[in-house]
Amino acid sequence: MKTDIVLAGVGGQGILSIAATIGMAATKDNLNIKQAEVHGMSQRGGAVLSHMRISEKEIASDLIPEGYADLILSVEPMESLRYLPFLNANGWIVANSTPYINIPDYPDIKRILGEIEQHANHILIDADHIAKEIGSPKSSNIVMLGAASPFINIPFESFLEGIKLIFGKKGDKVVNDNIAALHAGKSFSEKHSVKN
Amino acid sequence: MQKLPLLGAEAIAQGAIDGGMSGIYAYPGTPSTEITEYVQINKTAKERKIHSRWSTNEKTAMEAALGMSYAGKRAMVCMKHVGLNVAADAFMNSAITGVNGGLLVTVADDPSMHSSQNEQDSRYYGKFAMIPTLEPSNQQEAYEMAYHGFELSEKYQTPVLIRITTRLAHSRAAVGRHDVKNENKLVLPQDPKQFILLPSIARGRYKNLLGNQANFLLSSEESVYNQYFEGKDKSMGIIACGISYNYLKENFRDEDIAYPVLKIGQYPIPKSKIEKIANECNKLLILEEGYPLIEEMIKGYLANGIKVNGRLDGTLPRDGELNPTIVAKSLGLSGTKTFDIPDFLANRPPMLCQGCGHADTYNALNIALNNYGKGRVFSDIGCYTLGALPPFETIDSCVDMGASITMAKGAADAGLIPAVAFIGDSTFTHSGITGLIDAVKEKSHVTIIIADNFTTAMTGGQESSATGKIEDICQGIGVEPEHIRIFVPLKKNMDEMVRIFKEEMAYEGVSVVIPRRECIQTLAKRKKEAKKKILN
Numbered sequence: 001m002k003t004d005i006v007l008a009g010v011g012g013q014g015i016l017s018i019a020a021t022i023g024m025a026a027t028k029d030n031l032n033i034k035q036a037e038v039h040g041m042s043q044r045g046g047a048v049l050s051h052m053r054i055s056e057k058e059i060a061s062d063l064i065p066e067g068y069a070d071l072i073l074s075v076e077p078m079e080s081l082r083y084l085p086f087l088n089a090n091g092w093i094v095a096n097s098t099p100y101i102n103i104p105d106y107p108d109i110k111r112i113l114g115e116i117e118q119h120a121n122h123i124l125i126d127a128d129h130i131a132k133e134i135g136s137p138k139s140s141n142i143v144m145l146g147a148a149s150p151f152i153n154i155p156f157e158s159f160l161e162g163i164k165l166i167f168g169k170k171g172d173k174v175v176n177d178n179i180a181a182l183h184a185g186k187s188f189s190e191k192h193s194v195k196n
Numbered sequence: 197m198q199k200l201p202l203l204g205a206e207a208i209a210q211g212a213i214d215g216g217m218s219g220i221y222a223y224p225g226t227p228s229t230e231i232t233e234y235v236q237i238n239k240t241a242k243e244r245k246i247h248s249r250w251s252t253n254e255k256t257a258m259e260a261a262l263g264m265s266y267a268g269k270r271a272m273v274c275m276k277h278v279g280l281n282v283a284a285d286a287f288m289n290s291a292i293t294g295v296n297g298g299l300l301v302t303v304a305d306d307p308s309m310h311s312s313q314n315e316q317d318s319r320y321y322g323k324f325a326m327i328p329t330l331e332p333s334n335q336q337e338a339y340e341m342a343y344h345g346f347e348l349s350e351k352y353q354t355p356v357l358i359r360i361t362t363r364l365a366h367s368r369a370a371v372g373r374h375d376v377k378n379e380n381k382l383v384l385p386q387d388p389k390q391f392i393l394l395p396s397i398a399r400g401r402y403k404n405l406l407g408n409q410a411n412f413l414l415s416s417e418e419s420v421y422n423q424y425f426e427g428k429d430k431s432m433g434i435i436a437c438g439i440s441y442n443y444l445k446e447n448f449r450d451e452d453i454a455y456p457v458l459k460i461g462q463y464p465i466p467k468s469k470i471e472k473i474a475n476e477c478n479k480l481l482i483l484e485e486g487y488p489l490i491e492e493m494i495k496g497y498l499a500n501g502i503k504v505n506g507r508l509d510g511t512l513p514r515d516g517e518l519n520p521t522i523v524a525k526s527l528g529l530s531g532t533k534t535f536d537i538p539d540f541l542a543n544r545p546p547m548l549c550q551g552c553g554h555a556d557t558y559n560a561l562n563i564a565l566n567n568y569g570k571g572r573v574f575s576d577i578g579c580y581t582l583g584a585l586p587p588f589e590t591i592d593s594c595v596d597m598g599a600s601i602t603m604a605k606g607a608a609d610a611g612l613i614p615a616v617a618f619i620g621d622s623t624f625t626h627s628g629i630t631g632l633i634d635a636v637k638e639k640s641h642v643t644i645i646i647a648d649n650f651t652t653a654m655t656g657g658q659e660s661s662a663t664g665k666i667e668d669i670c671q672g673i674g675v676e677p678e679h680i681r682i683f684v685p686l687k688k689n690m691d692e693m694v695r696i697f698k699e700e701m702a703y704e705g706v707s708v709v710i711p712r713r714e715c716i717q718t719l720a721k722r723k724k725e726a727k728k729k730i731l732n
Contacts, residue, residue, distance in 0.1 A: 010544065023201060023368065033201065036367040038310070039226055039656075044579065046546035051367075061446035062367035062439070065520035067532030078542070084535040104586075105542045115538050 001153045002055035004064045006083045008074035010100045011038075011048045015075060017166070018145050019050050025154050025162035026054045036062045045102055047079055054153065073148045075127070075141060076100045077112045092121040094148040094189070096140070098128045123147050123189050130184050139181035146185020150193065156186065197373045204364035207335040207371045208274075208302055209234035211342030216377035218269035218297075219247030221257035223626060224655035225276030226311035227365035228304035232274060233658075240376060250652075252661040253597070253626040254279035258286040258301070265299040265355075266391055268383035270346045274302040277318050282597065282627065284321070287355075291325035292393060292401045294353040296385040298346030302358040304365045307486050307517035311654075313577070313596065315515065317486035322357040322463055326405055328412050329357040329463040330421065331438035335369040337421065337461060343374055352411055361485050363517065364439050413464050421461025424469050429454040433477030435470075435490060436460070440483035443523040465490055479503035481511065481526060485518050547582055553713035554580045554647055556685040557693070558588040561616070561645070564697035565590075572612055576600040576628075578620040579654045580647055591618060598627025604642045605635045614701045617644040621662035622652040629669060635706050636674040643700045643707045646670075647685075649715035657718040670708045679703055685711040 005022070009015040019035055026033045036051040051064045066085045072093045074080030080095035087093070095116055099109050116122050125147045131140035142163070149159055159182060167175045202210060209231045212220065222232040235241045235248040247264070251257035254275040261273035273283070280287060280303050287301060303321070306312040322329030330345060332338040341358055349356045389397050416422060427433075434453070436444045437460045444457065458473045460466070474480065474494070480502055482491040491506040505511035511526045512518065524531065548555050558580075561573070575581055575591035576599060583590045593603055604617035619628050624646050635642050646666055652658040662669075670680050681696045683689055693711070700707035 011546065027201060027370070032370070034367060034369045036363055037203070039230070039366050044546040044549060044582065045544075047544040057450075059369070060449075061442045061520045062363050062369075063443075063519045065446060065524065065532065067534050079544075081538050081541055084537055085533045087535055088532075089534045102547065103542055103544055107540045107542055111540060 002053070002057070003071065003151070003153045004069045005052040005054070005148075005152065006064065006069045006072045006086045007050040007052055008072060008079040008083055009048055009076050010079065010102065011045050013075045013100065014141050015048060015050055018073070018075075018141050019052055021142070021145060021159065021162045021166050022052055022054070022152065022154070024165050025158040028158045028161050029154055031056060031154070032059050034059045034062050047082060049079075049083060071148060071151045073144060075144055077109070077116060077124070078107065081112065081115055090121065092123065092151045093119050094123045094125070094144065094151065096127045096144055097124045098126060123192055125185065125188050125192075127185065130188065131181060134180050134184050136177035136181055139178050142178045142181040143185040146182035147189040149182070149186050150189050199370040199372050201368050202335055202339075202371045203230055203366055203368050204332070204335050204338045204360055205230035205304065205366070206234045207338040208342045208358065208360070209238070210371065210373065211339035212272045212300065212346075213238055213241050213246065214374055214376045215343040215346045216270050216379050217246060217272055217346070218244075218379045219261065219264045220272045220274065221247070221251050221261045222274045223251050223254050223257055223279060224652050224658045225279050225304075226655055227306055227362040228274050228276045228279070228302070229655045229658070230365070231302060231304075244379065250658055250661070254283040255286055258283035258290070261299060261301075262286060262290050262293070262295075265295040265297040266385060268297045269380045270298040272300045272302055272342070274304070276312065277303055277305040277316050278312060278314065278596065279303070280318055280321055287321065288325050289393060290355045291327045291405055292398055293391045294401065294404070295349055295355055296353075296383070296390070297380050298349035299355040300342060300345045300349060300358055301355055302342070302360070305359060305361045305486055307361055310362055313594070315486070317489060318357065318359045319463060319486065319489050322359065323489070325355075325357070326409060326412075327354050327357055328352070328415060329359055331359045331461050331463070332364060333438050333441045333459065333461060334364070335367070335371050338364065339371050339373070341421070341461075348415065352408055352415070354405075354408060354412075359438070361439060361517065409464070413467060416462045416464055417466045417468055419462040419466070422466045422469060423459045424472065425453065425457040425459070427454050427456040430456065430477050432479050432481055433458070433473040434481045434483065435473065436483040437490065438485050440485050440518050440523065443518055443520045444483060446520040447524050447527060447529060460490070465493070470494065474502050477502075479505065482506035483512070483518065483523060483526070545585060547585065548579060549716055551716045552579070553649060553685040553711060553716075554583065555588070556687055556690070557645070557647060557711040558583045558590045560685070560690055560693035561618075561697055562588065562590055563694045564701060565616075567698070568614065568701065572607070572614070573616045573618055574600045574603040574607065576617075576619040576623045577654075578623055580618060580620055583618070596627075597623055598631055601628050601631035601635060601642070601644055604644070605631065605638070605640045608640045608642050613641045615642050616701070617642060619644070619646055620653070621646060621648040621650065621666060622660040624666065625660070625662040625669075629673065632670065632675070632706070633673050639705045641704050643697070643709060645709045645711065648710050648712040649718075651715045651718045653715045653717065657715060657721065666710055675706055675708050679705065679707040680710070681707070682710045682712055685713050
């Protein structure tokens, strides 16, 4: 069993904290991980990605080969499409529907969402809206992780453990907010993950 | 001991701490920064008071590490690849002096130039200096090479180069640890003249280095990092260096690799193993992350030996980093790509943060430059290099640390008057001061903008050696006090900023203008930490 995940977003959107939570959950389950991060110049508002590989077996490459990713988890809709060559034929796109527009030539959002919807296996989720609804607007990242959790070969309980470990220092309220966000994302996915 | 999930850079730091290091010296630079940052917050390092404060540049770092080695203790210096150019004088000569305490020079290369001006391959520096070079393929090896590297260095009394690349430096995996070793005791070199490179002594030291080459080769032949894997299919032999070995393995996953494979992690390259693979195979494929160092050596200028495929004949791209997909193609394996990138996507290049002081400064400078025309702003290495991109398009050069001031001076000498230099506070103390001395000495008509945000921002906000000292440094060098001007780069101060720029550009001598406002990233971090303190 393995899950190869491309994490995508814009510098500053915090994809590294999603990666840290997945990494913690995978370690809890004694799975091997490799996670290639982006540091440096591109973190300044540019496109960023992280390759996250989880497996029962030893993992050779830090980078996912083209056509091998099981999941693209993107906190920004256009960024999910930038890494499509990594996705395998049955892979899932889980993308936030709220665009992050910091460039003058951002394409028509309808066209972007249309492209994602064309894809057989996709979840488009307004994570920002859901995070606000549950009273935890800062947890939209974890809503995204919750939405992606059914497609990652790690038991859901391990994600809960991961959140407790990562956010524990910030107090019970932050932990509970993030757990609520994780559940909200997951239940959205379960309702919407019917294959086209 | 429990395994730790570490970046390659962090694994090197942990290996060095566990290996008995007494000090680490560095100037921040992607992708090497995390090595020193890890030591700065590590518990054992704190308890042992391992030196970890930032140096002013890579040369001062290299020399301080050599000084610690002179005193018998184990030291590491680390930098990005282009930093080794700055430290090269000290580095090359450290190979001649040799070491007393173990000395590891860790250099992080950046193929594909994710955050750099070039993609030079530091293994050439190892060969140039004729010292052993280690190149880990994964995080565990990165740990081992730092941990055991000190012994290698002390055994042969030589500095040892550890070369990593961006992908390994910034990729995380679980790393197992060894017992923590004691630090060395303070002890002077046995030979009191070892470090005196007077010609008469240096000649002897150089002969000593040449004599050591056979030992370095022997060590490489016996190295656990240079492994030969037998293969049945002798139609091709594969030599894979560093991280490229992982990309090779990835392409075979659960199967054994049919071809003989020589994995290389220690240099000079192991001659007998190279001979073996060349003798038993019909041709060679060489996988190297970086320049074709081994490929050139084996192929030779006349290329009249065994057939060699690699970066030179187009089997692999000549530039850029490798990845599993590129390596698959070089093996003749078919691609597995299913989907393409839609053609309507827009690029999203990095940009200055919302509210950054550099943005206000560039807006003002663009207005002030209207009288003179474009093509006269020489910039430097830092966040402000993004001033080359829209909407600013203010700067006309970015070459190396400190080049803004000296290039402006040279252009002014040629008659491009006024010439403007744009440099950050940390880059100024790194390599700008000497250039300013040249300009002052000749009263060059240059306007030097030292954008002071109190930090080394691009690499994540490390301490800047310039903080609180810039005016004193400039005055001490001889810049006239009335031509050292300071303002706060904010939109509301636009008129003042433009006026100061105009006045100083009109002055026929050296002016220094200091836009001064804290980096908004470090400001946010500071506020957050202050809030946390109050809550606690």
